[in-house]
Amino acid sequence: MADYDIEKIDDFRWRLPKTGGMRVPAILYATEDMLPDILSDDAPQQAKNVAHLPGIVKASLAMPDIHWGYGFPIGGVAAFDPDDGVISPGGVGYDINCGVRLMASKLTVDDLDRRSRERLVDHLFRRVPTGVGSSGAMRVDDAELQRVLQRGAEWAVNDGKGSQADLDVIEEHGRVGGADPDAVSGRARERGLDQIGTLGSGNHFLEVGYVSEILDERAARVMGLNKGTVTAIIHSGSRGFGYQVCDDALSDMDKAMKKYGIELPDRQLACTPIPSPEGQKYLAGMRCAINYAFANRQVMAHNTRLAFEDALDLSPREHGLFTVYEVAHNIAKFEKHTVNGSKQEVCVHRKGATRALPAGHPLVPGRYQKVGQPVLIPGDMGRYSYVLVGTDRAMEETFGSTCHGAGRQMSRRKARKTAGHRNITAELANEGIVVRGQSDRTVREEIPEAYKDVTDVVKAVEGAGISKAVAQLRPLGVIKG
Ligand SMILES: Nc1nc2c(ncn2[C@@H]2O[C@H](COP(=O)(O)O)[C@@H](O)[C@H]2O)c(=O)[nH]1
């Protein structure tokens, strides 16, 4: 275990107290059992580094799925004062608005025998391009791309891909304001032209599964989730477009930081004041990437419906695939939160962390007002994933945030080594899970053991009271990059 000075707050909260230039403490959410693994990594040090940033309020927060990331840890949440604080691309991540959509259908697991699972996964694999640099689901010209960047998922719906019912249940309704295509480089725009509707590589996936356990009857009913309901999860982000926006901003900010007199414990925390020209340019470009990812997932959701129709010979009415919710887990947004007893606007960075609003919050869609915002927590392709809801306690403590997944516990290299000569696709097929990957290497890097057990992560956030479990989902088939 690395030598961290750590104080127990309670069974699910641990404080890394202020030392050196830290402006606030770091607070880690985890069970005691999870601590040795978490503390053997540099991620807690990264959470401490984030606490040095100008204008940070309350605490640098780390969720139980924390692991090392570029500058900020993955599983990190930090909020900044809009006047005195900074914006940092590393606090959002390279895959801006990486996020998860959950869809549910009228089908039950008994409707999908082995052959129909295989057919369905094959159709999904054809309709949704996967892999590094994947392209070709559709191509837009630069004028159309500008509309994508400004209108997000709404652009796709206007193009006949989905409906208002989808937009109603997407964070921000699938479109953020303040996106300025002029703030984005030609290189980023070039990369965006042919990647809408594509999944990407590695950790990104499209998974067909079913509801294996109901953990909160009332909330599950409101979400249309019954035991056995067939579901689809889409996990993807802003592809090469968002990557380029992040990369461009990091190099701008790295050069600009000196003039603002910002000194950092790690250069990867490059940031500038929120009101600075560089900060404003990043925000305007990041919002384009947020909208790009919303459009991307909307197109994939549309193509998922088409794959269900073709593969299973069903009408839209028969499969009934509807969006339960879609949520971002790599994003920075201005939100109202209570800081030192008073409500103020802060810029919340969530990197590998999910918004988790409680029942009654005005930003929760009408349908979920009584139960809270659905929170989508994928686990891995062999075990399970969870649906949770946000709580008042998350609002009070974590800027309305919670975990985002199981979190990796093995490097890609270690996962390949662990997979050795095993036939992972055959192993999963034996469990009834059909896997199609763009490359065998990706499938090996994504073996279930490469991730923590997501149940442990969910126990930690439930124990801390920052979200509540609603349902467990198990996989039937998955496409991987
Ligand atoms: N149900 C599945 N979950 C998966 C799969 N591959 C990865 N994952 C989980 O998703 C999160 C996403 O986090 P990110 O930081 O990589 O964006 C990850 O932590 C895993 O827990 C899968 O194939 N199926």
Ligand SMILES: [Mn+2]
């Ligand atoms: Mn991603």
Ligand SMILES: [Mn+2]
């Ligand atoms: Mn992600």
